[in-house]
Amino acid sequence: MSVLVLVEHEGGVPKDASLATITAAQKLGEVHALVAGEGAEAKQAAEATAKIAGVAKVLLADDAAYANMLAENVAPLVAGLMGNYDALLCNATSNGKNIAPRVAAMLDVMQISDVLSIEGTDTFTRPIYAGNAIATVKSSDAKKVLTVRATAFTKAAASGGSASVETISGPTDAGLSSFVGAETSKSERPELTSAKVVVSGGRALGSSEEFHRLIDPLADKLGAAVGASRAAVDAGYAPNDYQVGQTGKIVAPEVYVAIGISGAIQHLAGMKDSGTIVAINKDEDAPIFQVADLGLVGDLFQIVPELTQKL
Amino acid sequence: MKVLVPVKRVIDYNVKPRVKMDGTGVDLTNVKMSMNPFDEIAVEEAIRLKEKGAASEIVVVSVGPQKAQDTLRTALAMGADRAILIQTDQEVEPLAVAKLLKAVTDEEQPGLVLLGKQAIDDDSNQTGQMLAALTGRPQGTFASKVEIKGDIVEVTREVDGGLETVSLKLPAIVTTDLRLNEPRYASLPNIMKAKTKPMANKTPADYGVDIAPRLTTLKVEEPAKRQAGVKLGSVDELVVKLKDLGVVA
Numbered sequence: 001m002s003v004l005v006l007v008e009h010e011g012g013v014p015k016d017a018s019l020a021t022i023t024a025a026q027k028l029g030e031v032h033a034l035v036a037g038e039g040a041e042a043k044q045a046a047e048a049t050a051k052i053a054g055v056a057k058v059l060l061a062d063d064a065a066y067a068n069m070l071a072e073n074v075a076p077l078v079a080g081l082m083g084n085y086d087a088l089l090c091n092a093t094s095n096g097k098n099i100a101p102r103v104a105a106m107l108d109v110m111q112i113s114d115v116l117s118i119e120g121t122d123t124f125t126r127p128i129y130a131g132n133a134i135a136t137v138k139s140s141d142a143k144k145v146l147t148v149r150a151t152a153f154t155k156a157a158a159s160g161g162s163a164s165v166e167t168i169s170g171p172t173d174a175g176l177s178s179f180v181g182a183e184t185s186k187s188e189r190p191e192l193t194s195a196k197v198v199v200s201g202g203r204a205l206g207s208s209e210e211f212h213r214l215i216d217p218l219a220d221k222l223g224a225a226v227g228a229s230r231a232a233v234d235a236g237y238a239p240n241d242y243q244v245g246q247t248g249k250i251v252a253p254e255v256y257v258a259i260g261i262s263g264a265i266q267h268l269a270g271m272k273d274s275g276t277i278v279a280i281n282k283d284e285d286a287p288i289f290q291v292a293d294l295g296l297v298g299d300l301f302q303i304v305p306e307l308t309q310k311l
Numbered sequence: 312m313k314v315l316v317p318v319k320r321v322i323d324y325n326v327k328p329r330v331k332m333d334g335t336g337v338d339l340t341n342v343k344m345s346m347n348p349f350d351e352i353a354v355e356e357a358i359r360l361k362e363k364g365a366a367s368e369i370v371v372v373s374v375g376p377q378k379a380q381d382t383l384r385t386a387l388a389m390g391a392d393r394a395i396l397i398q399t400d401q402e403v404e405p406l407a408v409a410k411l412l413k414a415v416t417d418e419e420q421p422g423l424v425l426l427g428k429q430a431i432d433d434d435s436n437q438t439g440q441m442l443a444a445l446t447g448r449p450q451g452t453f454a455s456k457v458e459i460k461g462d463i464v465e466v467t468r469e470v471d472g473g474l475e476t477v478s479l480k481l482p483a484i485v486t487t488d489l490r491l492n493e494p495r496y497a498s499l500p501n502i503m504k505a506k507t508k509p510m511a512n513k514t515p516a517d518y519g520v521d522i523a524p525r526l527t528t529l530k531v532e533e534p535a536k537r538q539a540g541v542k543l544g545s546v547d548e549l550v551v552k553l554k555d556l557g558v559v560a
Binding site for chain 1: 322327328330337404405406409429431432433434435436437438439440441442443444445447448449450452453455465468469470471472473474475476477478479480488489490524525526527528529530531532533534537539540541542543545546547549550552553556558559
């Protein structure tokens, strides 16, 4: 089988999620990686992708139309390449989820979302019902289009490969959409989805001020990324990109610290594959304790500052 | 501008799904069913666009069993104008739903199609993007803000790094995220009024769409369960455990 992976990159570096997707792709066949973007940054990302272990060839598509990964422009590029490939793998990230189904429909293929494991060339497992069930599905489509959940696969080594980079051209701007701007959370902390330690806060923190006053210093002590429950995000204590859960980010750090989070099903779906789960909550019957390895029952407003100070 | 809002009847979001003993799926017998929460947000957004004068008519459509009528009536009670039920008892995959919606879009010519970003049963997150591909329209997925500005729609999207805004030429496809709005409850008079609003009954065959599934579900299992761990007595104990894990910077 020949497999195309759509690589996501930022600042000339392939994203961690793409390294995991490349591992998944290797289970299916020979891996070619598509780097779409604009200018020097795209070229740099293509060169970095060529060094990833397991990548046989890199395709570089350099055009202003691909700069912001607009689905209207990137999907026709990818679909146009699929004549040469049996499968397309994208990250189950906001970009992958945006682009992959558009490609799948262009190819008349039923996509398989959020793949957790590859059981064969046509058989995959994926979560349904917010992770309350795992389905094993078999595809009868001639070509496969998958989005891959990064936490389910180990990351391919960023070095050791020596693939060739071929520059390709594709469709130009479809003229349907344009990028206006972005508000991204700038942070010195590690990225939420690839951090070794995550400290998450819930609604019990009570306000945005308390959220940052208590969670941030603890995260700094642990070198952790900061996450939040949906309730905390809905209440405005933390921005949307902090949200951990089925409809937010899926994380699986070595250590996950849940503070003032009761443990709604949809939150658990986003973090239950973490190595060690630590829960701090005043309600000893909170569902979070059913999945926590280490629990501490008590008032977070006392416990968290004490913990931060003693670490 | 006409707005088309597809809605899906799914397990109520407060119900904990149980996997059937024989591993064929999730048990839905005698389980409360409701409108998919993301679709409810889409219906609400359409109504707000109409209230602002940006939309003239709201058409809701559902693909599903006879009972999906209830879901459509809920949307009508919230404020949609008329409904189309494309009735089938088969399980319909997102690609087939997108093809049916393409046919409805060709017929109705909406300026905007507003969909939930995903259904909380199969969690596919595909239908809107697929509809956009099939109709050749631009797509604004995971919307937290939708603004009609003349012949374009500006969509603020919830993305991994934060928020991103795109400008799309109308007609366009938009899929909703959680924080776009808080859907209203239908009032009793509106629930009564909804009973007399028009609902067309169709089948997939009426649109000439083949809905045969491409995927076969081989089995459905419960995820591996985590064992509950230990409760610690003090912060000091937790400090020791965290140090043992080697995560203290």
